[in-house]
Amino acid sequence: MQSSIRPGSWTRRDFLKLAGASAASGGLGGVAALARRAEAQPSPVHLNFMVWSYGIETIQDNIKSFQQRNPTITVSLQDTSWFNYHDAMATKFATGDAPDVAYSSDHWLREWVAADWIAPLDQYAPGLAGAQGEWAPYARQGMTLGGHLYGLPYYADLIIFIYNAKTLKQAGFDHPPATWEELAAQAKTIKDKGLSEYPIDIPLKKDDPWTIEIFYSMVYSRGGHMFDKADAPVFNAPGSKAPLALDWLRDALRNKILDPAVLESAEPDVVKTMGAGQHVFTVLAKYNLAELNAGQHEQKGNFRMALMPGDSHSTVGFVRFYALTKAAVTRHHAEAAGKFLQYFGGKTDGRYLVPQRWALEKGLGFAQLPLYDDPQIKAAINAWGSVSLERQQAKLAAVKEGLTPSWGTWDVYAREQIGNVIVGSVSSQQAIKNMAAKWSELK
Amino acid sequence: MKRAAGIRQISLGGAGILLGVFIVFPFLWALSASLQTELAIFRRPPSWAPAPATVANYLYVFTGRIPEGYAVRGLLRSTITQEARLLPPGLRNSLEVALGVIVVNLALGPLSAYTFARERFPGKEIAYFLILGTRLLPAVAVAIPIYLIVKQAGLLDTKLALTLIYSAFTLPFTIWVLTLYIRSLPIEVEEAALVDGCTRFTVLRRVVIPLARPGLAAIAAFSFLFSYSEFFFALLMTSSINAKTTPVVIASISVNPDSSYTLIAVGIVLSIIPPMLLALLFRRFITSSLVASMEQA
């Protein structure tokens, strides 16, 4: 527990110092506000912060720094694994046990807002919404609903196309594939040359949330769409690219260029087997490129990114963010939580401290665009990736469409259908029909 | 004649070896994987014996010393999950909870089992049925209401909550086993003691419990195994290492992209040592008490 400014030990001198500092920074105008702040400040606030289990030690270190800067606020951290996160949060919210600040994701935004679990920042922590002009557009889209902003970015990233450049060169190709047909052809050649039994590997395990993001990106990159602005399905419209993506996967499996174990492979499985040299092409979230090129892998250093194959080279961008819960507002923690959000997702002393740390230490992507100009970050990214390609791909990225409250339910059903198409137990047309039917049923 | 017997011996011995392999191969692989580098595991086929063996992953779990190759390299650091450091405290939590459950079962179990076994009282059948029958409802149905109860009591993310829940889940089986076990004991000794003026409680303490020791040992073993292995409620009720038990920790490690599979194997090996030891030591009690209960049923 940090030493706190206890009520009663406030002297006139402290008050004036505070008033002076306030006036200098032009933060809050009005003596009344100052007086209120002087009263409110001394009472210690305890915040609960819920995350999924990634980089816990780093988070705790960040919390320590935050607490040092804000002695009246203490934060305790809770975490559960990413796979269990949504279900655990559902339980917490359902039973009134919600934390004050929690990680959230763009694909849960509407569900959590509809269920009244999280609070709009412009209403409860107005100072925070100012910086959003500096963020990547897809990230801003992912955190905004009905004109209200619901979070500050924790981590934003893209689904990218990754290939093993060394193997590609060995097979005689001098450039990565630009279309899905070209990819299939290159994979076939690589297979025939005996360089890899199944050159393509993608995580399509049923309980892996990446499955749907990757599928979306395969549709976007062909210039297709999944839902329109009114959240009506367009993936089942005539001429839609979604059946093409499904058929491509099914054919790739049939032609034995796609690893038959994709349906049991989650993201770590794909990364490790790629790293071990078993496969050559994959579609993954960008931070995996950092892992492949710097981690403990036989093929480390050989991986490069390329723009997503397909006519439009578009892809999915996603944002995970810090959300302020309604529970925090009810508990009168909004102000303290706002400070917390500011430190973790916004600027402190004019710099994005925490996002920069994530970028440098873990290679996590970010939504705060000014960070691309930081020479340290540029050097760090180019060590395993490509700043120019990343920037280019980010411009061609879009948020997932159709993220209504029932999207999460539909997502699990859709993954099931995708799996069924790949193993051939249902045709792509039928799967698309099923997915559309489920959507109407859930509406 | 002798040759037939010889062939019989050999084929039975062979079957025994196959059985042994079937039982032990998964354990051996987990052990081997925990001592290797990840590179070796991803070859086809993987290297069976660790050559060379490395305890680096075990050292990381217990001391935090980052294995070679994961060391900081300039600004970009290769990742190794810090979650693995949670294995020792997770093990501790599991053992504490299991111990607590054993204590509750040994305290409350014999008391009520003896009453059910020898006493007659109104509502006995109903009480017995209520206690035993409630096990039929799947865990998922009762998950949220139990969560609410624990939350109201302010016991979320505590070992005490898990101890209470697991006790509630193991007591029915304990009582069932003990009731049948006690019924299998000769009633004359107890009756004689009663005649001599002992109370039921004294009889329980001085006569039945000493005789029922094998049954109690089995109950302790079952309670331990159940509590130690329980996953679903532990997953729901715990959110920090204050109360997370071993199954929750290893499940979390296994889906963490920063885990090397050798590290996951280390988690597995550490998680299975306590129950395996217990099973080996208490084997006879477990078997005999189950058999005795079944004969009575």
Next chain:
Amino acid sequence: MRTPLSPRSAVPWRAKRAGASPAYHALTVIPVLLLVGLFTLFPLGYAAITSTRRVLLTLPGSTPFIGLRNYAQVLHDSTTHVAVKNTFLFTALTVPSVIVVGFLVALLLHQPIRGFGLLRALVLLPWSIPLVSAGIIWRLLLHGDFGALNGLLLQLGVVHSYVPWLSSPRLAIQAVALAHVWREFPLPAILILAGLQVIPRETVEAATVEGAGAWARFWHILLPWLRGPLLIILVYETMISVSVFDLVYVLTGGGPGSATTLFSWYTYTSTFTFLNLGHGAALSFIMAGALVVFIALYLRLIRVEARSA
């Protein structure tokens, strides 16, 4: 504690109501009832109520009473049918396997072969470890890209390339069944072994003398002798198979497609992933109901057995 002249011993003990006071009854039974009831009866009631209301976490604040409509909805849902079919398939696959394997192992371990003492000690090990640990071990063994079992089969020449056990709908449920059997067979094995060890030798010897072959001995002596334990094992293993959850959670997540979506898994996803608590509760009661029916049938069977024995 003999007190020959105490009034108590003056009364023939068979005549008096031997035993304890009602207070003792209450003291020893009620705490257990309370503890167990708190965590089972109250949640049961809560779940029952939930199953008759529309409770969607995405639409909070409105949980209207809808009678049995949750039940109707889930019974008409195609995924429910898939889950029932898969569970039926899984149970039909695993219960006989567990019992047969357990029986064979018991027969084997009953033989006086050197070294079998060690085997008898080892046999309980798979059953003793947490299901989650077992599941993760089997995932490391079965994975189509790096599974050690695949490696073993490849090395022995049984297959010429790694098999994607958990990616093929047909194989996935068998793979989960394999992990399940590995974990469960020790229980029937040790119980049947214990039963075998107490068969009176004279019975077996008499039968052998009278010319009964191994099969006849098995059918007419062993099986009848073990009937009781076998029936209990049958019920227990069926309950376990029907409610399998941890393995599905760790190995397949219900996939590939919906190949391993078993009933308990489906109940879980209804509640926690699809956030439809009403459906989840309804499914739970359906499952519990099915189990109750089965147990009642079994009890009737036992009573018939006992009477005919």
